[in-house]
C-alpha cells in the first residue's frame with residue numbers, strides 16, 4: 001500500500017505531466033494539500049518532507065492544529081478553503097495566509113477592518129458558485145463581474161484569484177473553463193479548482209492551484 005508521501009510524489013508527477021501535455025509550465029500549477037479531518041501524525045511527515053502549502057475548511061479545527069505548527073514551520077502557507085463566518089474573521093486573519101472563500105461584501109468589509117486592526121495583509125480568492133446551486137456558498141456566476149468591480153473599487157483587499165467547487169457527478173469542464181475566462185478578464189493570476197477526482201481536467205482548463213485531500217491520505 002502506498003504511503004502518504006508516495007501519494008504526494010505520484011500526484012506531483014501527474015500534475016507536472018498533465019500541465020506539460022496541456023502546453024503549460026508545470027511550475028504554474030501548485031498542489032494545495034487539504035488536511036481537514038487529518039491528525040498531526042499524518043501532517044508531520046509532509047512538513048518534514050518539505051511540503052508547505054496546506055488547506056483547511058474550518059477555522060476552529062485549523063486553529064487547533066496549525067497554530068503551533070506555524071510557529072515551528074514559519075514558511076507554511078495556510079489556505080482557508082471553506083466558508084468563513086463573520087464571527088471567525090479575527091481568528092482567520094490571525095491564522096491564515098490566504099482565504100479562498102471570499103463570498104460577500106459584508107465579509108469583505110469585516111476582513112478589511114480586521115486586517116487594519118492586526119496590521120496584516122492576506123491574499124484572497126473570490127469563491128464563485130458556478131452552477132448557482134442554492135445550498136452552496138459563493139457568488140453566482142451571473143453576479144461575479146459586478147461583485148469583482150465593487151470589490152476592486154471599494155475594498156482594500158489583495159484579491160489575487162478565483163475559486164470554485166463544481167457540482168459533483170457532472171462533467172466540470174465547462175465550469176472550469178468559465179472560471180478561467182472570468183479570472184483572465186479580470187487579470188487575476190490565481191485559479192483554484194480541481195480536487196482528487198477532477199484535478200487533471202482542472203489543469204487542462206487552466207487551474208493554478210489544485211486542492212487535494214483524499215487522493216493523498218488514502219493509503
Ligand SMILES: *Cc1c(COP(=O)(O)O)cnc(C)c1O
Nearest residue numbers: 034057081195196211212213214
Ligand atoms: C475537502 C475539500 C477539498 C479536497 O477534496 P478531496 O476530494 O478530498 O480531494 C477541496 N476543496 C474543498 C473546498 C474541500 O472542502
